[in-house]
Amino acid sequence: MTQLHRHRRRATTLFCALLALSPLAALAQDAGQLIASTRFQADWLPGHADQAYKLTYATTDLHQRPALATGLVMLPSGPAPVGGWPVVSWAHGTQGTADRCAPSAGGPTHPARDAAYLDLFLQQGYAIVASDFQGLGSPGEHAYLHGPSVAHNIVDMVKASQQLNAALPVNRHLAPRWVSVGYSQGAGAAVYAASVATELGGPALDFRGAVGTGTPAWVNLTTRGLGPGSTQQLGAGSTAYLTYLINGLIQAEPRIADLLTDVGRARLAQARQLCLAELTGELEGVTLAEYFHTPLSTLPGINTTLDSYLAMPLRGFDQPFLLAHGSADTDVAYLGTLLYGLVLAINQQPLRFRSYPATHPESLHAASADVLAFVEARLRTTPGAALPGWNVSAADVARASDGIDTLPQDALR
Secondary structure: OOHHHHHHHHHHHHHHHHHHHOHHHHHOOOOOOEEEEEEOOOOOOOOOOOEEEEEEEEEEOOOOOEEEEEEEEEEOOOOOOOOOEEEEEEEOOOOOOOHHHOHHHHOOOOHHHHHHHHHHHHHOOOEEEEEOOOOOOOOOOOOOOOHHHHHHHHHHHHHHHHHHHHHOOHHHOEEEEEEEEEEOHHHHHHHHHHOOHHHHHHHHOEEEEEEEEOOOOOHHHHHHHOOOOOOOOOOHHHHHHHHHHHHHHHHHOHHHHHHEOHHHHHHHHHHOOOOHHHHHHHOOOOOHHHHEOOOHHHOOOHHHHHHHHHOOOOOOOOOOEEEEEEOOOOOOOHHHHHHHHHHHHHOOOOEEEEEEOOOHHHHHHHOHHHHHHHHHHHHOOOOOOOOOOOOOOHHHHHHHHHOHHHOOOOOOO
């Protein structure tokens, strides 16, 4: 072989290698395929995270198209038990929708709080696997509160993390046994993932259950009234959540953009650039009525769009899951999540429900002991073990609608 041919062969080999690493080639991979992994360091990481890795992996987006996502894997110190560390898949709360708002890019919205919470699991010998969610730190827009896509992102991240084992010593491996745990936006994601985890994960994964703390429910119904008549006074934080949501809904139904005022368009442009704390500061005193010149309800078929984008699953859970909620929560209404729990119980889903005298930010800490106990019970049980659901009577539903003060703390325990 001549020297020229050798150079051409090397160039061809290099080109193919670069092509294999390109986004276009990555999008051809099956969902859950690990594309790349690098060691990760940041000041906010939990103190008991001995090693951390950032993964890029294949998943799907809002439109079920192939997409890329990123996320973090955190490993405890010391050797893993036989079979590997059980996995807690962490689904984060609201960060924003800009790439820099991804936890693996800019850290969590509340770094000290989230690090302390994740440390609770690392100290128990669980590995943390945490998707950023598609469109946060990866190509495309993030579809805020879209249940089906983030459920895929969560399961695909767990799949990808299993492939990291090939680059780790055998005494540092992750087990296929896992649970999903989330807070606020992530609570909805973790619970939605629980309804499809066994199907999407396939035989290679061993899904054991889920926890949602501060789980949004019935948002598909409460958003139907958006428009120039939206006179409800919301805090700046809740207005920020709904601004992110409107931006996501436009990805599913572009005609919504035609209903916006110039003010509304400007606020959405801010939301695409600002993370939660920044956007909340910009929205003090702002009302959603300023966003619209025409009611959302005037769009033909909008209720179907809202339901497909936002509705939480009411059936399909094959492993136990816990809904934990603060009764003083005004960010994610307690009564709405309680009624969601009652419907799930009526449908005989394997639900646990606990409430606490706590606000939305306080609920993560208030529920932590129960969450740890639930996760321990699920990850240490034999494969396939399940807990029964409950039958809830019409009288229970009536009492719930009368007011939350009439309900015992453990109404659905």
